[in-house]
Amino acid sequence: MTAQVQQVQTKTGRLTAYKQDAADQININRRARPFDDFIRALLLLAGIVSILTTIGIVIVLGNETLLFIQQLTPEGEPAVTIGEFLATTEWQPVGYKFGIWPLLEATLMTSFVAILVALPLGLGAAIYLSEYATRQVRDTLKPILEILAGIPTVVYGYFAVTFMTPLLQAIGGDAVQFYNTLSAGLVMGIMILPTIASMSEDALSAVPRLLREASYGMGATKFETISKVILPAALSGILAALIVGISRAVGETMIVALAAGAGPNFTLPPNFLVGAETITGHIARISGGDLSYNSIDYNSLFSLGLALFVFTLLLNMLSRYISNRFREAYQ
């Protein structure tokens, strides 16, 4: 009965022409939708371009690295082997010593310090903003955080040299060299803090209200709700923030070039108070000078680039694994 009523109401025939129906026959044949097809093609193109670019970068890096491995010394010996590259601790291109560890160690050290600063502070700030702050406070602080994330890194580099290093020297005395990985790492931590805070805050705020109410409704305290429900549910987003943070730290060049030091220096145990050169710092310094195309120095830079690429790739895979393993997907 209701169906009939609806029929009477809708069958004014006014929209028949728009639906391309004939008076006595509906037309539900498949139609050409050129605009939809165009948009789909455009999006596909965007996807293909980004994938091709990545593939292109990998090919260039791989190719140059291959040339690097094949280089010979003037005596006709192989200049470097993969084993030497990965397992020795001296990087001296002049003496055909290409062990990545001094550079890699410096990269790991600065990144480690940076994450040590940025993760707890960033996550803390995110939890405060999303769970404790009033709306006004959040609406003021969040944009400020995002502005901080946009400060050019060279500014942070000078901040390290003119503020952090003198501060550390004032505290630590002569043990602290003018160039040191600690200062660079600390400032790098400050640099990535807003990114981690902002991304984690997004992940935390995205946890549905219903889930929080379920927890509070059971008589959970705020801290219990945050630690047992909200953080697990937001884990994959927080991990993503962490990975972006680490990737930025590993790839950061300006701060380390200015504050960490300008010469490879392998220390065991790691000494954070002396200068050392990171992978990126080295690439920046060497490629800044006059470098002849296809020289061994030139090729070696690409092998370093490939190493950085593989490193961040592994990191991404690891986080994906952790996230799939432990996260509590809420939808």
Add this chain to the structure above:
Amino acid sequence: MVATAMQTGVAQTTAIEISHMKVYYGEKLAVDDVSLPILKNKITAFIGPSGCGKSTVLRGLNRMNDLIPGARVEGEILYHGRNLYAPNVDPVEVRRRIGMVFQKPNPFPKSIYDNIAYGPRLLGVKSKAMLDEIVEMSLKQAAIWDEVKNDFRTKSGLALSGGQQQRMCIARTIAVEPDVILMDEPCSALDPIATQKIEELMRELVANFTIVIVTHNMQQATRVSDYTAFYSIRKQETEVGKENRWGVLAEYAPTQQLFERPAKQETADYISGRFG
């Protein structure tokens, strides 16, 4: 069976006494001057048109409105002689005794076991044997045990059907053995069979718990509840074209009486579907 106690004049124990309750959201009055008792080991139904403040009053009973910025409650809500809104009352402790089942099932993205054990663990239960027992008991009481007994330790609460999720949420609530269970349209997302299961469940639970249920379904109110509170909307024109709307308690009576011999015309109109 409904309202027999009232008719025979046996004294009823009150679980919660709502007295002159007003709720504001920011400046806006949402519910004005609600007074009624929530009787112990009875089911009280809240009915009324959309937006009349049923959920608002319900959430006021275990201080869930505290979570909404700007929400404010006036009046007294007495529970064991204490005003729930007195400054020295801890809302966390209130919610451990007055539990809530929400309109939309909201399982944690954890295993069924961890969902049910969540509340007891909050209370400090650590013994695995005891948790096992609580989980099994609660799932049985919520009439969902048979459907999940094989995989409740590993299966995610989200992997259940909507009706199963809702029964699991009820199990989760009764696992902490609250005094009072507040249910906000617990069956609105469910099919008739799941609804019937939950209604039967409520009738069983009421032997041990006090239940308040918000429902839009008149039949459901008559089927399950002992007492019914009918809320209605009052309007006042503030300036031309603008009006204030707030909810009031229009009538409260034993369910059978309210539906068969409503005292007010607006109640009669609403329950016979002539509203608005």
